[in-house]
Amino acid sequence: MGDWIIGALINIVGSVGINFGTNLLKLGHDQREKLSLINNSEGNEKFVPKSVMHFQTWRIGILFFAAGNCLNFMSFAYAAQSLLAALGSIQFVSNIAFAYFVLNKTISVKVMVATTFIVFGNIFLVSFGNHQSPVYTPEQLIAKYSNLVFVLYCMSLVFVVAFNHYLYRSGETIISNSSKNAGTYWRTMLPFSYAVVSGAIGSCSVLFAKSLSNMMRLTMNSRYEFHSWFTYSIVLLFLCTAGFWMGRLNEGLSLFDAILIVPMFQIAWTFFSICTGFVYFQEYQVFDTLRIIMVVLGMTFVFVGISLLAPDDTKGL
Structure with a gap:
């Protein structure tokens, strides 16, 4: 297995870990806010909100976030910067999976199209990108x-x-x-x-x-x-x-x-x-002419996909 493959795999795992950790951090804050609202609605004036660090979801999120960043840092030793920078967009795909399986949100056609653009863009970038890692x-x-x-x-x-x-x-x-x-x-x-x-x-x-x-x-x-x-x-x-x-x-x-x-x-x-x-x-x-064209095409696909992921004001995912 080439070094660039190792670097790419480490980077993908790291990006997914960062995204998973970020979502758990947000869940921790949401749990804290929900607990505060419940106590306020019950008229418990003496209630003092706990620090978000007391919530296990938040603590686990910090661990995933830190581990993901460490893995991303390690990946740069094994693969080209241009390849890994583009692979970071894979976190958007993992974010959609998290929203669907964990948050039980409905995935719209627009988001599916955006995900397709990102996936195909990354396929082009990985296939035709720089595979050297001196x-x-x-x-x-x-x-x-x-x-x-x-x-x-x-x-x-x-x-x-x-x-x-x-x-x-x-x-x-x-x-x-x-x-x-x-x-x-x-x-x-x-x-x-x-x-x-x-x-x-x-x-x-x-x-x-x-x-x-x-x-x-x-x-x-x-x-x-x-x-x-x-x-x-x-x-x-x-x-x-x-x-x-x-x-x-x-x-x-x-x-x-x-x-x-x-x-x-x-x-x-x-x-x-x-x-x-x-x-x-x-x-x-x-890079030769073909590889340059395919890499530019891959970058364009990724950027189009990211742009399409911007949600409407009146809609969720």
């Missing part, structure tokens, strides 16, 4: 930062971030000062520009996680000392970009309608994660 030395990783193509990509990324941040700030001003029509137009553009900035910067954490897992794998297979200025720099960059992503994610959910912002977040995150790994690790060198 182990790089720290010197090789450092050298890749000075690669001309990666430098040009970083410059374009800075431009994309700056432009969309300017777009977001301009949109805020227009909405507060302009007519209702302008507000309707910016209702879509504002979260879009916000998600692009978040995904462009936050997805860099995937690159740093890939580098760290690569060095950990190198440490286990040789006498390489994990302690170095480069290692600590990557750890710091990973914490900064991952923290930025989590902060923007939480802020975005409070600023915008989840129906609108969640698919945008996921698409931006996946797109920039794939592009960054594709350029930094020079994955384009192993």
Whole structure:
């Protein structure tokens, strides 16, 4: 079995674990809220709500969530970043299965179509994606930062971030000062520009996680000392970009309608994660015209599926 298959399988299990854990966390909060409502309806004024940590569902959810993230981190040591970033969309499929079997929700035709798009998109990406998983030395990783193509990509990324941040700030001003029509137009553009900035910067954490897992794998297979200025720099960059992503994610959910912002977040995150790994690790060198076309087609299928999963205001799943 190839290393990339091991990495893909670990990543799929990790993504399902993260999604399962997230749903259990939500169930724990729902149980706490339900208990509070019951006691309030009975007129029990002395009732003090327990911390959500007292609910077993929530505690189990934390374990699944943590285990899933650990597995995803491990998977980057065995497979290409572009392949694993796309496979993260499998969590949407597991989320639908959880909603159907655990929450007993009805699955609409629209959701089934969206799931089909995601599944076929992942089949294309796995079949035609990068199957190489070399182990790089720290010197090789450092050298890749000075690669001309990666430098040009970083410059374009800075431009994309700056432009969309300017777009977001301009949109805020227009909405507060302009007519209702302008507000309707910016209702879509504002979260879009916000998600692009978040995904462009936050997805860099995937690159740093890939580098760290690569060095950990190198440490286990040789006498390489994990302690170095480069290692600590990557750890710091990973914490900064991952923290930025989590902060923007939480802020975005409070600023915008989840129906609108969640698919945008996921698409931006996946797109920039794939592009960054594709350029930094020079994955384009192993692609011919057919593979490029099929990978682009697979990405398109995944993005269409994610977009279709945005629920209607008046409907559930």
